[in-house]
Amino acid sequence: MAAKLSEEDIKAKLARFRSAFLASPFLKAVLDELDECRELSKLGGDPECMIVTGDTGAGKTSLINKYLELNARKNSYEGTVIPVLLTTLPGEANSVALFQQILTDLGHPYPFESNNEVQLRKQIKDLARNCRLELIIVDEFQHLMEKKSLTILKKTANSIKSLIVDTKIPMALFGMPYSSVILDSVSQLSSRFERRRTLSPFRISTEDERNKFLKLLSCFETLMDLPEPSNFQSDDMSRRLYAYSSGNFKKLKNLLNSAYKAAIENGELHISKNRLAEEARSRSSTVEEKNNPFLLPMHKLKVIEPGKYVGWDDYTQGKGVNLRFKDNPKELSFSDVF
Incomplete structure (x- = not known):
């Protein structure tokens, strides 16, 4: 039996363990790539965007939180500097909801006053410039495509493309593996997200x-x-x-x-x-x-x-999607593995 720890010592040990970020070479590479997207985008041309996908529990949230920790908001005499903005989408969101959520997270006093996409994009552009915003991270990106028709997917994709063009700010999308479907619905958006990384289960x-x-x-x-x-x-x-x-x-x-x-x-x-x-x-x-x-x-x-298509279940269920996206986990014997 070990010596009994004080309540403060226990809390400190638990906090250290629970908040620890275990950076594998792959995760370090993703963090570096987020930096690269920001730096290259400052040099002109099309903003460098990327998408990171993975099943629930793959580590996307830990990765986002670590990047926000490394690039925290700062208060200056000119106002709040927000180098990196995190926006988390609610269920069944649309492009207007996305823009309003971005305004909310930027601190706009009246983010829901307008439903006009053009006006919302202008507000985001103006506020982003004041906050010196360099990267927008959109989490739970799959909520923009759930229960949507192909027509709506294309409209949403075009709205995101317009926001990137207007603001010249790169985006990093985080979501379930099937989040790539909305990108591929519009070729112009797909080409902006050529950087695609997947957090796989072990x-x-x-x-x-x-x-x-x-x-x-x-x-x-x-x-x-x-x-x-x-x-x-x-x-x-x-x-x-x-x-x-x-x-x-x-x-x-x-x-x-x-x-x-x-x-x-x-x-x-x-x-x-x-x-x-x-x-x-x-x-x-x-x-x-x-x-x-x-x-x-x-x-x-x-x-x-887990099989190759772990995390696709919510998308394929009841949608008649090609069965190649159906996950097929396999049971392993010890002779197979150990």
Whole structure:
């Protein structure tokens, strides 16, 4: 049993672990590319835009928050400087709602006064210039296309293109994998978003992919800084952690958040399988003793690796979309993977 920590020490450790940004080489490259879009756009010509897609829990929000942290708003004698603006779209938004949300996030006092796109674009252009805005990040971009006809998609795409042309400010779109559909509905918009990056779930069917997952587990264990090793990288623990999360970053991180909190509150020396089993059961109503990956014998462990089109389900369901976009996860045996 470890020495009991004070409430302040516990909060500090939890805050450090929960807010940590684990930057893989790929994530660092995306952060650098966001910078590149801003810098190149200042040199004239068409603004450099990009789109980052990924399934729920792939790490898009963490990436956005890190970039905003690196490029925070600043107050000056001339007013507020906003180098990077984040706009998050509500469900079933349209282009007018997008423009009004951008005005809201820029601090416009009356963002909903007009529904005229031309007027809204002018307001954004004027306010963006005053705030020295260099990049607009639009999160939940898929809300601009959900339940929309192709005609409306094209109209929305043209509206976004017009905003980029008018303001000369690059955009970075973040959304579900099928967000690319709205871009491809208009060739002029598609060509502006040639930079396309995908945040994929961790996979383990090849040695290279498996090593990336093991490195992530090692980083998590290092951040926990517990008195004894938890051995997340061991065959036993890594298989169970993957069986629970199926490579989804958010699901894995949420479990470890809970396990770490319980461990330091109870003075435990490391994260045990029993601790993980208890937290997995409390986090999910579908995890029971008979299927808990931290309790099952190794030969009964079920390991599911996501397919190529993970995250497309909401778009393909009931839309008659080509079946090639249907995700086909595969169950792996240990002889396949380990």
